Amino acid sequence: xxxxxxxxxxxxxxxxxxxxxxxxxxxxxxxxxxxxxxxxxxxxxxxxxxxxxxxxxxxxxxxxxxxxxxxxxxxxxxxxxxxxxxxxxxxxxxxxxxxxxxxxxxxxxxxxxxxxxxxxxxxxxxxxxxxxxxxxxxxxxxxxxxxxxxx
Numbered sequence: 001x002x003x004x005x006x007x008x009x010x011x012x013x014x015x016x017x018x019x020x021x022x023x024x025x026x027x028x029x030x031x032x033x034x035x036x037x038x039x040x041x042x043x044x045x046x047x048x049x050x051x052x053x054x055x056x057x058x059x060x061x062x063x064x065x066x067x068x069x070x071x072x073x074x075x076x077x078x079x080x081x082x083x084x085x086x087x088x089x090x091x092x093x094x095x096x097x098x099x100x101x102x103x104x105x106x107x108x109x110x111x112x113x114x115x116x117x118x119x120x121x122x123x124x125x126x127x128x129x130x131x132x133x134x135x136x137x138x139x140x141x142x143x144x145x146x147x148x149x150x151x
Contacts, residue, residue, distance in 0.1 A: 001045050001046065001047045001052065001084075001085070001086065001089060002045065002046060003043050003044065003045050003089050003090060003092075003093040004043065004044055004046070005039075005040070005042065005043065005044070006034070006035060006039050006042035006043065006044055006054065006056075007044075008035060010044045010051060010054065011030075011032070011034070011035040011039075013051055014030050014051075014054055014056075014076065015030050017051075017076070017078075018030050018076055020079075021076045021077065021078060021079060022076065029073075029074050030056065030074060034056040034058070034073070034074075038056075038058035039056075039058075040058075041057055041058055041059065041070070041094060041097050041098060041101070042054070042055060042056050042057060042058075043055045043057075043090050043093050043094055043097075045086050045089055045090055047081065050078075051078070052077065052078040052080075052081040052086055053075070053076060053077045053078060053081065053086035053087065053089075053090055054074075054075070054076050054090070055072060055074075055075045055090040055091070055093075055094050056072075056073045056074040056075075057070060057071055057072040057073055057094050057098075058070075058071055058073070059071070059098060059101055059102075059103055060107075065105070067102060067103070067104055068098075068101065068102055068103045069098075069103055069104075069105045069106065069107050070094060070095065070097075070098030070099075070101075070103040070105070070106045070107070070148070071106075071107050071108070072091075072094065072106065072107070072108040073108075075087060075090060087120060088124065091124055094106075095146070095148060098148065099148045099149065103148060104147065104148050105145060105146065105147055105148060106126070106144075106145065106146040106148060107143070107144065107145050108121065108126070108143075108144040109134070109141050109142065109143055109144070110141065110142045110144070111141065111142070112130065112140055112141070112142060114142065117142070117144075118142060121144040121146075124146070125146060126144040126145060126146040127144065127145050127146065128142060128143075128144055129142070129143055129145075130142055130143075131143045
């Protein structure tokens with residue numbers, strides 16, 4: 001397996017497979033902005049020429065943070081390739097690329113009850129906390145963060 005930057009053909013494939021990979025309507029989460037505007041750090045993993053995973057992420061500059069942070073927006077793993085290191089490879093490449101670009105911290109968000117995401121991020125050394133009202137009144141989210149070492 002190898003990770004590489006997102007290409008337009010990958011993005012076109014992502015919007016065709018995401019609903020199957022996520023078992024529900026999720027296409028809106030894979031917005032074209034990740035290819036056209038924010039895709040420099042987005043990554044795809046291939047195995048024998050088949051796309052088996054992707055990570056849509058970018059550098060963000062929140063007003064309350066000193067310097068850019070690497071933000072993971074959306075990750076998809078082909079159902080037949082789960083628990084085979086695809087997610088770890090995607091995150092390792094994304095973290096290294098973000099650190100090289102000057103980010104000192106990573107961040108990701110998920111819904112309450114997404115235990116698979118919780119376990120995955122915890123296993124990779126991310127801090128996990130629930131933030132009340134993160135997405136508006138009565139809409140808590142799980143916030144994952146990870147400090148990065150300088151390259």
